[in-house]
Amino acid sequence: MLTKRIIPCLDIKNNRVVKxxxxxxxxxxxxxxxxxxxxxxxxxxxxxILDVAATIEDRRARHETxxxxxxxxxxxxxxxxxxxxxxxxxxxxxxxxDKVSLNTAAVLTPDLINxxxxxxxxxCTVVAIDAVRSEAGWxxxxxxxxxxxxxxxxxxxxxxxxxxAGEILxxxxxxxxxxxxxxxxxxxxxxRAVSVPxxxxxxxxxxxDMVRAFEAGADAVLAASMFHDDVYTVQKVKSELQAxxxxxxx
Amino acid sequence: xxQRIYIVDTGIANLASVQAAVNRLGMTPRLxxxxxxxxxxxxxxxxxxxxxxxxxxxxxxxxxxxxxRSRIERNLPTLAICLGMQMLCRESEESPKARGLGVIxxxxxxxxxxxxxxxxxxxxxxxxxxxxxxxxxxxxxxxRLTAAxxxxxxxxxxxxxxxxxxxxxxxxxxxxxxxxxxGDFGMSFLRKxxxxxxxxxxxx
Numbered sequence: 125m126l127t128k129r130i131i132p133c134l135d136i137k138n139n140r141v142v143k144x145x146x147x148x149x150x151x152x153x154x155x156x157x158x159x160x161x162x163x164x165x166x167x168x169x170x171x172x173i174l175d176v177a178a179t180i181e182d183r184r185a186r187h188e189t190x191x192x193x194x195x196x197x198x199x200x201x202x203x204x205x206x207x208x209x210x211x212x213x214x215x216x217x218x219x220x221x222d223k224v225s226l227n228t229a230a231v232l233t234p235d236l237i238n239x240x241x242x243x244x245x246x247x248c249t250v251v252a253i254d255a256v257r258s259e260a261g262w263x264x265x266x267x268x269x270x271x272x273x274x275x276x277x278x279x280x281x282x283x284x285x286x287x288x289a290g291e292i293l294x295x296x297x298x299x300x301x302x303x304x305x306x307x308x309x310x311x312x313x314x315x316r317a318v319s320v321p322x323x324x325x326x327x328x329x330x331x332x333d334m335v336r337a338f339e340a341g342a343d344a345v346l347a348a349s350m351f352h353d354d355v356y357t358v359q360k361v362k363s364e365l366q367a368x369x370x371x372x373x374x
Numbered sequence: 375x376x377q378r379i380y381i382v383d384t385g386i387a388n389l390a391s392v393q394a395a396v397n398r399l400g401m402t403p404r405l406x407x408x409x410x411x412x413x414x415x416x417x418x419x420x421x422x423x424x425x426x427x428x429x430x431x432x433x434x435x436x437x438x439x440x441x442x443r444s445r446i447e448r449n450l451p452t453l454a455i456c457l458g459m460q461m462l463c464r465e466s467e468e469s470p471k472a473r474g475l476g477v478i479x480x481x482x483x484x485x486x487x488x489x490x491x492x493x494x495x496x497x498x499x500x501x502x503x504x505x506x507x508x509x510x511x512x513x514x515x516x517x518r519l520t521a522a523x524x525x526x527x528x529x530x531x532x533x534x535x536x537x538x539x540x541x542x543x544x545x546x547x548x549x550x551x552x553x554x555x556x557g558d559f560g561m562s563f564l565r566k567x568x569x570x571x572x573x574x575x576x577x578x
Contacts, residue, residue, distance in 0.1 A: 125532060126492060126494050126495070127494060127496070127497075127510065129493075164557070169494065191390070194391065198398065198560060200512055200514075217388060217390070219390060220390035220391060221388075242425075245424035246516065247493060247516070248388070248514075290491050290493070291491075319488060320489065321491070321493045321494070344493075
């Protein structure tokens with residue numbers, strides 16, 4: 125049986141792991157390679173790296189970071205943040221990513237989803253959705269949460285899957301860094317609307333939050349603060365999940 | 375020992391991960407599109423992600439089909455990963471017009487699951503005394519082989535029904551999962567394959 129995945133997420137700026145609240149007020153959380161290896165040792169199922177700055181200088185540094193992590197890491201690596209073209213996607217895959225995550229560029233140029241999926245396969249094509257609660261459900265945020273759109277997040281999720289997304293990385297902007305648990309309604313709405321795996325992100329503080337995310341339909345859960353702050357190890361999280369009846373890889 | 379392992383450069387695979395894994399084995403990865411090398415080298419990995427049609431096209435464009443069939447016929451150590459394994463089969467539902475290499479007598483079909491692709495770690499079970507060890511391996515696939523082909527040792531797993539996780543016949547090993555990103559399980563799998571003895575052919 126396919127297990128539920130626990131995925132530590134490294135937000136990276138200037139070659140350091142950072143974490144904020146609702147994408148702002150970033151604090152330093154260490155060296156990316158050291159963190160990735162620590163989480164692998166603890167039993168992480170994948171690592172996600174999101175480049176939150178993504179200027180041109182940062183991108184060059186990012187390729188080096190990705191290559192350095194790849195050399196040591198023997199579990200899957202997804203890289204996102206500022207992926208704006210096929211060339212960007214190819215460079216990251218060449219540097220050592222197994223999957224690329226598209227976000228803002230997918231909204232601005234939806235054909236990029238089709239292109240990446242056709243060239244590298246659906247299983248390699250992750251679309252990240254940053255969702256903000258609105259009166260009518262959830263709308264998309266882009267540009268690391270700085271810009272709001274009036275695009276409905278559920279409808280968008282269906283469109284990206286039609287275009288070739290093989291996985292959705294679903295972040296609740298409202299819950300990001302808040303330690304108040306995942307947005308379960310959001311997970312349920314998206315997981316029901318699409319046929320590809322959904323990674324829930326934003327708000328995790330305890331293993332129980334993860335149990336509830338899986339119950340709401342998530343196939344994997346992403347967490348940052350709870351691991352970076354050494355509140356929980358991946359190991360500890362997994363044994364609690366197992367005790368709660370979730371099938372995990374131990 | 376710093377033995378070379380050649381990796382078929384189909385241009386569409388997660389080559390960096392495969393190369394990194396070979397490095398961690400303590401061996402030297404070399405990419406190749408040369409039919410002679412593919413035909414004769416002592417150890418070859420055929421990786422692959424993406425669609426069946428695109429994968430077969432890239433093999434044809436580099437004129438590698440005959441070389442691959444020939445080395446497999448001669449039992450030269452070969453490891454086919456994910457799409458690589460599917461390309462060894464006869465055909466795939468993914469690209470009905472494309473022909474596979476036909477080394478494995480099987481047809482690849484789409485998962486009948488509400489969640490496709492299968493992404494994540496699945497448990498592999500195998501015969502107790504066989505080549506394959508049980509354990510969790512990482513899968514990323516929408517299509518799979520369900521029927522065990524005659525003459526091959528198999529390892530199985532389940533995703534909306536049982537399917538073939540890996541196959542072995544002599545020095546030829548094919549796996550639907552990705553050993554290069556399957557942690558310690560994947561590394562020990564790769565080490566086992568790389569330790570299979572050469573029975574004929576010359577290293578290049």
